[in-house]
């Protein structure tokens with residue numbers, strides 16, 4: 001079905017206002033060259049997972065074909081080289097987030113595991129019956145369920161900050177929740193994957209800190225689109241996945257303030273996370289190893305490092321400017337389609353547009369668009385409470401990455417008119 | 425666009441827009457809910473069965489065109505049928521929407537859904553209502569899921 005040899009003509013794509021050479025950027029993504037059902041691939045499902053540049057694919061391949069071995073345990077050269085590259089990637093993540101120390105950067109499997117680590121280790125030791133945990137109504141299931149499980153285990157209560165029809169958090173309610181005196185942690189999404197809302201996390205963190213409450217930020221969607229400085233935000237934990245930021249699947253990151261991480265018990269037990277084991281007692285390793293039990297996804301962590309280098313070379317500001325321009329262009333065109341309703345119209349928005357089309361279920365939209373080579377997401381986006389808020393079973397979602405073009409937005413819009421024609 | 429019509433045939437678009445037997449049966453002898461957790465499609469089916477015959481059948485729910493039309497077509501196909509005929513008919517229908525083999529005979533209008541076979545991710549949409557009917561007949565208490 002996929003004609004890998006047919007090159008998608010992009011040479012005509014002009015440089016963007018943000019100054020990006022899109023043709024060159026696109027040429028770095030081998031997967032974008034293919035056709036889908038005979039049409040050029042228009043990949044607009046970047047919020048689910050983004051495609052990988054050659055620099056990342058090559059870095060992983062170079063590890064496996066050149067210097068792969070297990071880390072932190074061999075005296076031989078390959079192990080030393082792998083360890084160096086793996087720890088080098090940790091330094092790259094530290095610099096990317098502007099964390100104070102590499103001890104604050106924990107590698108996990110994905111954002112979901114990063115959040116579970118905090119809910120289980122920090123939550124498990126701090127949260128007691130009668131306490132409260134504050135999240136928001138626009139969280140991804142991965143920032144809901146771990147806290148629900150913690151509540152079930154401890155007898156704590158989940159408080160959910162509501163949002164307006166535009167998709168903006170009602171901060172008065174947030175303040176009200178914080179003032180109960182029982183809140184032990186706040187967990188909030190930075191950029192909503194279902195609505196595109198950019199939440200005012202800095203102000204929310206300041207409010208929580210004024211009451212001594214720590215805050216976890218779910219940055220799964222935000223890191224590929226905006227500069228995150230964990231020290232400026234002053235967040236206590238920040239979680240994201242490599243696969244949404246041009247890196248491989250299978251790797252996640254948890255940033256945590258050193259003092260908090262030091263006080264927390266380990267999340268999983270095993271090799272690499274200990275300094276001394278006897279059958280009577282085990283002494284845990286220092287940070288960050290205490291939270292990295294077992295052999296990690298070594299080559300993929302190195303791939304994440306390569307992805308950050310690649311993104312830094314383009315510059316997140318230029319990426320953000322380009323994606324903002326695309327979103328505005330797309331929003332204007334989508335709004336013109338009769339019967340199309342954009343779900344999520346917050347003033348601060350980034351990178352994606354969620355929508356419904358009157359009389360057509362999002363799944364049918366997704367199937368029909370796919371036949372035109374346009375890949376979007378149709379469904380509840382792992383945010384069923386958001387769907388319930390708007391009274392829709394699902395939405396269609398187009399989400400952007402640095403390599404998307406205005407032509408691709410045009411292809412999306414054209415295909416949507418075909419959907420309307422078919423269902424007329 | 426022409427190949428899109430293979431999937432979204434006129435009959436399907438029509439049943440999606442004007443689903444037949446789209447109502448509640450007040451006192452069903454059998455009922456069950458179906459849920460496709462992947463996409464959130466839900467369907468409730470209601471049956472009135474007397475002496476082994478489906479006297480009345482109806483459904484409610486929200487879903488994509490494929491699942492709505494399939495539920496609607498199913499109610500038409502099953503009304504008046506013997507309960508014992510449901511299993512073989514479901515099997516034949518399942519074959520039509522999943523395999524490349526020739527359409528089994530005796531499916532009537534249900535065969536308009538044959539186009540689904542080219543869209544593996546949509547098979548669950550086409551079979552959701554059928555799973556619910558089977559659950560109703562087996563008198564499941566829990567909603568059935570396609571997963």
Ligand SMILES: Cc1ncc(COP(=O)(O)O)c(C=O)c1O
Pocket residue numbers: 047048110111112113140142143189191192193218220221241243382
């Ligand atoms: C806002 C948000 N949080 C968390 C996640 C979970 O990411 P992962 O599945 O990589 O753990 C996602 C992924 O879709 C997301 O969009």
